[in-house]
Amino acid sequence: MEQSFVNDLQKIVGEQFTLSDKESLAVYGYDSTPELESLPGAVVLPGTTGEVARVMSLCHGAGICVTPRGSGTNLSGGSLSAGGVVLQTSRMNRIMEIDEENLTATVETGVITSALHRDVEARGLFYPPDPGSMNISTMGGNVAENSGGLRGLKYGVTSDYVMGLTTILPNGELLKTGGKAVKNVAGYNLNDLLVSSEGTLGIFTGVMVRLIPKPQAKKTMLVHFPELEQAALTVSHIIAARIIPATLEFLDKVTIRCVEDYAKVGLPLDVEAVLLIEVDGHPAMVQDDAAAIRAICEKHRCSFFQTAATADEALKLATARRVALSALARVKPTTILEDATVPRSCIAPMVKLIQETARKYDLTIGTFGHAGDGNLHPTCLTDERDKDEISRAHQAFAEIFDAAIAMGGTITGEHGVGLAKKKYLPKLVGETGIRVMRNIKGAFDPKGILNPGKII
Amino acid sequence: MGYEKLINCMRCGMCLPHCPTYKETFLETASPRGRVALVRKFQEGDLEGSERFLDYLSLCLDCQACASACPCGVNAGELVAEFKCEKKDRDGLSFMEELVLHWLLPHPDRLEAAAYPLKLYQRSGLQKVVRKLGLLKMFPPRLSRMEGLLPHLPAQPLRRTLQEVTPAQGEERGTVGFFLGCVMSLVFSEASFATVQLLSALGYRVITPKAQKCCGAPNMLASDRAGMEEMARFNVELFSSYDLDFIVTDCGGCGAELKKYGHHLEDDGQAAVFSAKVRDISQVLVEGAALLGQRLRPLPYRVTYHDPCHIAHCQGIRNEPRQLLRMVPGLDYRELDDADACCGSAGTYNIERPEMADRVLLRKIDTIRKTGADYLVTSNPGCLLQLKQALAKTEPQVRVIHLTELLQASING
Ligand SMILES: Cc1cc2nc3c(=O)[nH]c(=O)nc-3n(C[C@H](O)[C@H](O)[C@H](O)COP(=O)(O)OP(=O)(O)OC[C@H]3O[C@@H](n4cnc5c(N)ncnc54)[C@H](O)[C@@H]3O)c2cc1C
Ligand code: SF4
Ligand code: SF4
Secondary structure, rough: OOOOOOOOHHHHHHHEEEEOHHHHHOOOOOOOOOOOOOOOEEEEOOOHHHHHHHHHHHHHHHHEEEEEEOOOOOOOOOOOOOOOOOEOOOOOOOEEEEEEEEEEEEOOOEHHHHHHHHHHHHHOOOOOOOOOOOOOOHHHHHHHHHOOOOOOOOOHHHHEEEEEEEOOOOOEEEEEEEOOOOOOOOOEEEEEEEOOOOOOOOOOEEEEEEEEOOOOOOEEEEEOOOOOHHHHHHHHHHHHOOOOOOOEEEEEHHHHHHHHHHHHOOOOOOOOOEEEEEEEHHHHHHHHHHHHHHHHOOOOOOEEEOOOOOOOHHHHHHHHHOOOHHHHHHHOOOEOOOEEOHHHHHHHHHHHHHHHHHHHHOOOEEEEEEHHHHEEEEEEEEEEOOHHHHHHHHHHHHHHHHHHHHOOOOOOOOOOOOOOOOOHHHHHHHHHHHHHHHHHHHHHHHOOEEEEOOOO | HHHHHHHHHOOOOOOOHHHHHHHHHHHHHOHHHHHHHHHHHHHHOEEEEEHHHHHHHHHOOOOOOOHOOOOOOOOHHHHHHHHHHHEEEEEEEOOHHHHHHHOOOOOOHHHHHHHHHHHHHOOHHHHHHHHHHHHHHOOHHHHHHHHHOOOOOOOOOHHOOOEEOOOOOOOEEEEEEEOOOHHHHOOOOHHHHHHHHHHHHOOEEEEOOOOOOOOOOHHHOOOOOOHHOOOOOOOOHHHOOOOOOEEOOOOOOHHHHHHHHHHHHOHHHOOOOOHHHHHHHHHHHHHHHHHHHHOOOOOOEEEEOOOOOHHHHOOOHHHHHHHHHHHHHOOOEEOOOOOOOOOOOOHHHHHHEEEEEHHHHHHHHHHHHHHHHOOEEEEOOOHHHHHHHHHHOOOOOOOEEEEHHHHHHHHOO
């Protein structure tokens, strides 16, 4: 990138927050996506909405591409830039307002998700979206990817909480959408359009989210199943019994074995599936729900059922799920974490299919995830230096995604399309879908300078 | 360095919120993930070891908070340290490093003799004069920083006054070797004396081999691997000549290093046996908790605990010190926010990277203030030095003491 342009960036955000040295560019050439890398031309860390707008209009004028970035933890290559400017929002990390009357929180988009959790929970309030990366992911990244989490089944995902956005458009203009009013039907719902736009339509600098009261009580249960189908049926039957657990997580056999190797939490190696179930709400209801769940699990021949009596014990029961990714990631150098998602009723066939595909391509794939909403994480343990195995892994995932689509599911439940899943999108949304998306992109960004090459 | 260790990083970013330098800067180059990537790209030939490159790496505190957080078992701090060691092997040590690491540290007598002028400087009142007149401003900044860190030195290093064998009180439970850290002996001799008394009170016969040498951690900090190995071999041989149940230390830094001897000296079977016997004092005291509990008398203190990196992150010890503090009757224990975040002392970091060290320290001081505690307990000499000095300036009501000193005070009532 030309030094004179870098100087212009410096004038806006300051020398300290404009990086263009070789070393810096090298480490902004990746995010959490395996295998993908591309070098940006410069990195800026603006401190205010005004600075973001000025950077954007400078780049718009010069025809230079900009890619927003929060903490760079997405798994679809969304925050990578080829030669353009990476704009990192981390310095904009103020929690502006927690409105206890309207139950809203307004934050700058560089705020870390768990920092918001801490602040609102200290006031007896609750912001439910809790992606696995919540200790480092930014609110801007969460909105841009429409992130979900362990509590998604009962409480929904990020989009269910976004009430308002402050967005800098590709030409540097400021757009405010939504607001504190709970009902709002004025014009197209731009909020919803912007959520999950993966940094391709505008740069969010502020977000207002809905809060809810913190549930009074919680109960955590851990259940083992010798048969996979029975575990899957349990999931469906719990929901059919009109119980919506806050969390309904699943671990398959491969994951169980890795967890046991790594953390020695006492999981038997002969079970096919483990479910971690959490119900929350009014204490009496929590009690009833837990009893009903126990009966359903027993009916489906669980081999072990434990309810945590104390908060410490709950933490212990949740250990297996909490360390699942660590346990898998340690087996081999390269970990490819996917998020194929199917309707809830298809969990058993999907897990079976993943296991068969792994066998067919001679791969190790552990599957865990949010069984309650059919969002599975088949995780392939491999070694990037073994080109043959990597190519088999890609073939296997292509088949898994095809199967997910055939079952009425999707190629990504929460990680987004970005670069990594771009080639699968047409299969899912069809030509018409792609055309409409292109037109939307064109309406926001006619010059095509904001995070180009992503999604479509 | 093993390339394997570098490619184990899956770039998930889970380490970022735990890294003190990332928290201050939000820069990827100042994050564990970025440091692993820098070293990897160097090995792959994409980056050369330019001055700026080394400058980025040297901002790492080697606090290993990243290792505690990493799902893949990657230890960015250690990788950076190893990288610097390998570079040092090629470039050689500077004259000062040679002097301190090879001439001074391996010889406790020389070290103690070298500390003597410092003591004179304090005793004679010269220190007061120098500080009052602001003479330090005339010295180069590094030197004045070092002067500022100088604690009050005890009259005699503990190594000089302690008996080689301290008998057990009451029924004997076993024999332990006491590894007396250099700084503990020279500066915090009262704390280490308390350590020995506690061990003896719990029924341990305590052997403190007088010939022991520095653990070698300062060598590793200066990327001098050969120097560290020499000390390690000497200490392993020395302690192996006694019949010991454990080798105990009350210095977090020494403990972390001693536990790695087995790994450092792979060819030496005795080193692995040695390392397996090493215990932090809190681990041993917790084993004797029942007996200790009977002896503790009320202390009406408001106390908080700072986890030294070398104890929490390097040795994984978090519960034991807290459990011991909670045993003291009448003591109002308050948990510190981000208790295991580095205090910025980090060996010689405070002197090498003063600006970042101060920012990291400031965060620590803020959290300590918030607890309202009047005693800050910790158990590593680096943290003790750093926090004593900083709190004396801004929060003079907070006293900083070693865990064993507090426990001994409780026994004394
Ligand atoms: C270990 C691990 C666990 C994970 N668990 C989950 C999970 O449970 N659920 C889940 O949904 N995801 C999960 N993720 C994926 C990822 O953490 C989320 O997508 C997260 O929201 C990304 O946040 P970020 O701040 O890192 O954004 P980045 O990765 O920096 O950016 C993500 C995308 O958002 C865009 N963007 C970022 N900030 C802005 C902004 N201010 N304005 C406009 N666009 C912006 C970027 O251009 C990019 O396209 C996980 C990732 C990892 C590594
Ligand atoms: S060092 Fe560990 S925690 Fe940090 S990015 Fe790499 S794998 Fe993740
Ligand atoms: S050792 Fe400490 S400073 Fe260095 S990368 Fe790890 S967390 Fe950051």
